[in-house]
Structures are given as C-alpha cells and as structure tokens.
Amino acid sequence: xxxxxxxxxxxxxxxxxxxxxxxxxxxxxxxxxxxxxxxxxxxxxxxxxxxxxxxxxxxxxxxxxxxxxxxxxxxxxxxxxxxxxxxxxxxxxxxxxxxxxxxxxxxxxxxxxxxxxxxxxxxxxxxxxxxxxxxxxxxxxxxxxxxxxxxxxxxxxxxxxxxxxxxxxxxxxxxxxxxxxxxxxxxxxxxxxxxxxxxxxxxxxxxxxxxxxxxxxxxxxxxxxxxxxxxxxxxxxxxxxxxxxxxxxxxxxxxxxxxxxxxxxxxxxxxxxxxxxxxxxxxxxxxxxxxxxxxxxxxxxxxxxxxxxxxxxxxxxxxxxxxxxxxxxxxxxxxxxxxxxxxxxxxxxxxxxxxxxxxxxxxxxxxxxxxxxxxxxxxxxxxxxxxxxxxxxxxxxxxxxxxxxxxxxxxxxxxxxxxxxxxxxxxxxxxxxxxxxxxxxxxxxxxxxxxxxxxxxxxxxxxxxxxxxxxxxxxxxxxxxxxxxxxxxxxxxxxxxxxxxx
Amino acid sequence: xxxxxxxxxxxxxxxxxxxxxxxxxxxxxxxxxxxxxxxxxxxxxxxxxxxxxxxxxxxxxxxxxxxxxxxxxxxxxxxxxxxxxxxxxxxxxxxxxxxxxxxxxxxxxxxxxxxxxxxxxxxxxxxxxxxxxxxxxxxxxx
Numbered sequence: 221x222x223x224x225x226x227x228x229x230x231x232x233x234x235x236x237x238x239x240x241x242x243x244x245x246x247x248x249x250x251x252x253x254x255x256x257x258x259x260x261x262x263x264x265x266x267x268x269x270x271x272x273x274x275x276x277x278x279x280x281x282x283x284x285x286x287x288x289x290x291x292x293x294x295x296x297x298x299x300x301x302x303x304x305x306x307x308x309x310x311x312x313x314x315x316x317x318x319x320x321x322x323x324x325x326x327x328x329x330x331x332x333x334x335x336x337x338x339x340x341x342x343x344x345x346x347x348x349x350x351x352x353x354x355x356x357x358x359x360x361x362x363x364x365x366x367x368x369x370x371x372x373x374x375x376x377x378x379x380x381x382x383x384x385x386x387x388x389x390x391x392x393x394x395x396x397x398x399x400x401x402x403x404x405x406x407x408x409x410x411x412x413x414x415x416x417x418x419x420x421x422x423x424x425x426x427x428x429x430x431x432x433x434x435x436x437x438x439x440x441x442x443x444x445x446x447x448x449x450x451x452x453x454x455x456x457x458x459x460x461x462x463x464x465x466x467x468x469x470x471x472x473x474x475x476x477x478x479x480x481x482x483x484x485x486x487x488x489x490x491x492x493x494x495x496x497x498x499x500x501x502x503x504x505x506x507x508x509x510x511x512x513x514x515x516x517x518x519x520x521x522x523x524x525x526x527x528x529x530x531x532x533x534x535x536x537x538x539x540x541x542x543x544x545x546x547x548x549x550x551x552x553x554x555x556x557x558x559x560x561x562x563x564x565x566x567x568x569x570x571x572x573x574x575x576x577x578x579x580x581x582x583x584x585x586x587x588x589x590x591x592x593x594x595x596x597x598x599x600x601x602x603x604x605x606x607x608x609x610x611x612x613x614x615x616x617x618x619x620x621x622x623x624x625x626x627x628x629x630x631x632x633x634x635x636x637x638x639x640x641x642x643x644x645x646x647x648x649x650x651x652x653x654x655x656x657x658x659x660x661x662x663x664x665x666x667x668x669x670x671x672x673x674x675x676x677x678x679x680x681x682x683x684x685x686x687x688x689x690x691x692x693x694x695x696x697x698x699x700x701x702x703x704x705x706x707x708x709x710x711x712x713x714x715x716x717x718x719x720x721x722x
Numbered sequence: 723x724x725x726x727x728x729x730x731x732x733x734x735x736x737x738x739x740x741x742x743x744x745x746x747x748x749x750x751x752x753x754x755x756x757x758x759x760x761x762x763x764x765x766x767x768x769x770x771x772x773x774x775x776x777x778x779x780x781x782x783x784x785x786x787x788x789x790x791x792x793x794x795x796x797x798x799x800x801x802x803x804x805x806x807x808x809x810x811x812x813x814x815x816x817x818x819x820x821x822x823x824x825x826x827x828x829x830x831x832x833x834x835x836x837x838x839x840x841x842x843x844x845x846x847x848x849x850x851x852x853x854x855x856x857x858x859x860x861x862x863x864x
Contacts, residue, residue, distance in 0.1 A: 235802060239803075287813060
C-alpha cells in the first residue's frame with residue numbers, strides 16, 4: 221500500500237480531489253460536504269509534502285499516465301520548482317477549507333453546499349494538475365477545469381450579492397479568451413515542432429526557430445497565461461471576481477489560483493521556450509517587466525481610492541502579482557527565486573487577510589467597508605489582531621513574511637543594477653502603506669460607534685486565521701526553508717533551460 | 723407539439739433506433755470512430771427529443787433529476803475507479819494492462835469501462851443542461 225502511494229504520488233494529488241468532488245456533489249448535508257473537502261485537501265497537502273521531501277535535493281520525478289511513454293503519452297513532472305508551488309497551494313488550500321465551514325453555512329444555501337464543495341475540490345485538483353503537467357495541451361485541460369469550477373464558486377456569491385453573477389460571467393468570458401489564446405499558441409507550436417510534451421518542444425525549438433510561426437505561438441501562449449495570472453492590463457476580471465465571491469472562495473482563489481498561473485508562466489518562459497533565449501529575453505524585458513511595474517502601480521493606486529475592503533485587497537493582489545511577475549521578468553536566478561519566495565508569502569498574506577475579512581463579514585452580517593469596520597479592533601479583537609499581523613506582513617514590516625519577500629526582491633534588483641526599477645518598487649511599497657494605514661486607522665484608532673451591538677467571535681473562524689497569521693510571523697523569522705526551496709526551484713528552472721537537468 | 727400526431731408517431735418510432743445507434747457508437751468506439759462522448763450525446767438526443775415532443779414533465783418522469791445526478795457521478799467514478807484499480811494492482815494511473823496482467827484483455831476491458839463512464843456522464847450532463855435551460859423557459863412562461 222505504501223509503495224503504491226509513493227509511486228503514484230503525482231497522480232494521486234490530482235485524482236483524490238477530482239474523485240471526491242462528484243461524491244460531495246451527491247449529498248446535501250453541509251458538514252458532510254465540508255468533511256469530504258477537508259479529507260481531499262488534507263490528503264493533497266500530505267501528498268504535496270511527500271513530493272517536496274522527495275524532490276528537494278533536485279530529483280526530477282516523471283510520471284507517465286497510463287504507462288504511455290512521453291513524448292507520446294501525457295507526463296506529469298514534479299521537481300523542486302513545482303513541488304514548492306504545490307506545497308504552498310495545498311497548504312493554503314487546506315487552511316482555507318478549515319476556515320470555510322462557518323463562512324459557507326452563513327453564505328450558501330443549504331441545498332447547494334455539497335455542490336459548492338464539489339466545485340471547491342475541482343478547483344484544487346485542477347490547479348495541482350496545472351502545475352504538474354508536462355504536456356502543453358493537457359495544461360489547457362486543467363486550465364479549463366479549474367477556471368470553470370472557479371466561475372461556479374464565484375457565481376455562488378449571488379446568494380448574498382447579485383453582482384457575483386456578473387463578476388463570474390466576466391471571469392468566464394475573459395478567462396475563456398485567455399485559454400483560447402493559449403490553445404491557439406499551442407496549435408502553432410505543435411504545427412512547427414510536432415510535439416506537445418514540454419521538454420520535447422524545448423529540444424525541438426532550436427531547429428524550428430527563425431520561423432515566424434514559432435514566435436506567434438510563443439506570443440499567444442504567453443498572452444493567454446498573462447490573462448489567467450491577472451497581470452496588468454488583463455487583470456480586470458480579478459477585482460470584481462474576488463470581491464463578490466463568497467468569503468471562503470475569495471480566500472481560496474486569492475491564495476492559490478493566480479499562483480498556479482504564475483508558475484505556469486515561469487515554466488513556459490524558462491523551460492518550454494529555453495531553445496530561443498534571445499526572444500524570451502526580449503519578451504521579459506520589454507513586455508513582462510513593464511507590465512509588472514504597471515500592475516504594481518495601478519493595483520496600489522486603485523487600492524488607495526477603494527472603500528470596499530474586499531475590493532481594496534483584490535486591487536492590492538494585482539499589485540502583489542506585479543511583484544511576482546517582476547521577479548520572473550528580471551530573469552536572473554536570484555530574481556526568480558525572489559518570485560517563488562513571494563508566491564509563498566503572498567499566499568500566506570492574502571489567505572490570512574481574506575479569511576479575516578470573511579470573519580468580519582460573518583460577525584457584522586454585512587459587506588466589509590471602511591464605514592462598517594469603524595472601531596472593529598475593539599469589537600472583534602482576535603480577528604482584527606490577526607488581520608493586523610497579515611496587514612503588516614503585506615506592508616513588509618521586519619519579522620513578518622512580507623519583509624523577506626521585499627528583501628530578496630530588492631537584493632535581486634540590486635544585482636541587476638536597474639536602479640529605475642528599484643526606485644519604482646520602493647515608491648510603490650511606500651504607497652501600499654497608504655491604503656493599509658487608511659484601514660488600520662479606521663479599525664483601531666476610531667472609537668466604537670455608539671449603540672453598536674456586541675459581536676461574538678467564533679473559534680471556527682478565528683483559529684484558522686491565527687494559524688495563517690502565526691505562519692506570517694514564523695516565515696518572517698525563520699525563512700530558511702522557503703528561501704532554500706525557492707533557490708532550488710529557480711536553479712531547477714534555469715538548469716533545465718541550460719540543457720542540463722537531472 | 724403533443725397534439726400533432728406526426729411528431730408523436732415519428733418520435734415514438736425514432737426513440738429506440740436512436741438509442742440503439744448510440745449504443746453502437748459507444749461499443750464500437752474502441753475500434754472505430756466513436757466512443758463515449760459521441761454516444762453520450764446521441765443517447766441524450768433521444769431523451770431530449772422525447773421531452774420536446776411529449777413535454778418536460780414526461781421527460782422528467784423517465785429520468786428524474788436525482789437519477790440523473792447519480793448517473794453523472796457514477797460515470798466519473800467509473801472512469802476514475804479504473805485508474806485507481808490499476809494503481810492498486812501495481813500499475814500506473816489508467817494503465818489498463820495492469821487490470822488483468824495481459825495487454826490484450828487489459829487494454830480491452832480498460833477502454834471499455836472508461837468509455838462507458840464517459841458515455842454515462844455525457845448523457846446525463848447533456849440531459850441536465852437541457853432540463854436546466856428548458857426549465858428556465860418553463861418558469862418564465864408561467
């Protein structure tokens with residue numbers, strides 16, 4: 221039994237959530253659906269940790285689905301880069317599931333809860349597959365599985381706010397355009413190289429490069445993934461989708477959904493197209509870096525002017541995704557490992573923040589806005605303190621996870637000696653304090669409004685938030701695991717791209 | 723359309739042959755063009771034709787929403803289950819040869835079961851989509 225699990229870890233990571241999903245859809249008892257989701261995401265976390273322990277030394281696990289040899293069959297590849305992403309995603313997915321129970325019973329109709337958790341598991345399983353698959357077309361399939369399931373989850377916010385339907389529809393249409401762009405690109409690449417396996421494409425591209433079709437394919441694939449990763453200016457689906465989705469869904473999507481797409485972007489840029497480094501370099505410095513910086517500023521400035529708390533942090537997510545994309549765009553091993561560090565830390569930060577907002581919404585029974593949060597620090601001290609910790613981490617205060625991200629990003633920028641970018645990053649970081657201060661001032665400094673009812677805090681809601689908040693402090697003090705894993709991940713991406721690899 | 727004898731007679735005559743053709747496409751899918759997806763759509767078309775001619779209520783009496791949901795789930799689990807059994811028997815996920823240990827019978831049984839799962843799920847999903855949209859129009863008309 222043990223050996224069966226160990227040899228099939230990559231398949232199980234996808235299969236267990238995907239097969240538990242239909243079982244959950246059969247039943248309408250709220251706690252059963254939740255229990256199935258906990259089992260599914262908990263098992264994924266265990267599988268991801270096992271994979272991480274197997275690959276942290278630089279081993280590359282290749283899994284042949286149906287025992288068909290690549291490049292003919294579909295291959296899953298787990299190396300130190302993908303296993304780190306998987307651990308981050310499955311860990312936050314598990315915590316989001318723990319926090320979801322109470323939030324979901326508050327916001328979703330009883331009869332829909334089984335189906336809600338079915339979509340929840342489909343999103344998780346789809347995203348794990350997205351990260352592991354080494355087949356360019358299979359990646360599109362997982363992209364669709366996770367995107368369609370996220371649309372369902374976002375649309376379920378319609379029970380409390382009808383605008384969720386429009387937000388879900390926008391995501392469906394824009395996401396479908398992104399996925400179509402990606403698959404058009406795959407079509408071009410397949411026509412020119414005759415292969416769908418990523419490693420195989422990488423080895424065949426030098427023979428075919430020089431042909432315009434390859435460049436067109438490259439452009440379509442990258443553009444499609446930029447939409448999915450919500451990189452400026454194709455991020456417009458994200459703020460509405462995150463803010464009108466049910467609280468639990470915002471937590472799940474904010475912490476894991478765009479991370480998978482960013483990982484795929486790194487995979488495409490540094491592995492699949494490693495055979496034409498000059499074109500990739502142009503794309504990085506002329507497209508990804510300017511868009512990343514644009515996203516950082518647009519997201520931060522929109523957040524400063526936003527009064528609705530969920531939307532504010534959704535805009536802030538656009539900015540943080542910009543930092544990750546900047547790390548990838550600079551294209552040095554140090555900057556890519558900084559991007560991986562921020563993938564992990566941003567998942568922790570935003571996971572905690574959206575969970576805490578869910579806690580506020582549950583206690584207040586209304587949308588969280590600057591007005592409804594006046595004096596909330598004294599009315600809901602436990603939730604608000606955890607929120608404060610995650611907020612400080614977002615601002616990059618020392619001893620929090622966010623500081624580590626900023627530190628390594630700034631160091632990587634210094635290495636490339638691009639001082640313009642450095643100053644832009646520092647200015648944007650200072651700007652992010654503006655919107656955080658705006659919220660903290662309302663929450664902690666202003667007196668509790670008179671005649672406000674007493675609020676109670678539910679341990680089912682604040683315990684998971686505190687786990688994430690303490691995680692922010694833990695990874696701020698002892699970041700060695702994340703830093704060394706990220707460094708290994710970047711080496712792996714570049715090692716493969718240099719034609720070495722193990 | 724219930725009142726029009728031409729529709730009623732034609733629908734009754736066609737119902738069984740459509741399903742028959744669906745099953746043909748289903749079970750010849752492993753050797754010739756066809757398979758679960760196509761067969762699922764064809765079989766669902768028979769039920770949809772019935773519901774269009776004889777009314778949605780009559781369609782729901784043949785396949786209730788509950789039964790439809792179970793079919794949908796069973797199809798997916800059958801597909802995944804083949805993969806899980808092949809893993810338990812020491813092969814990789816969906817390695818049909820591991821099911822019986824021999825390439826000829828293993829691949830045969832494996833693809834048959836997987837396509838059956840696909841067929842069931844596609845049939846029931848098509849029906850669910852049809853009833854969801856048709857039911858919406860029906861509610862509006864009331």
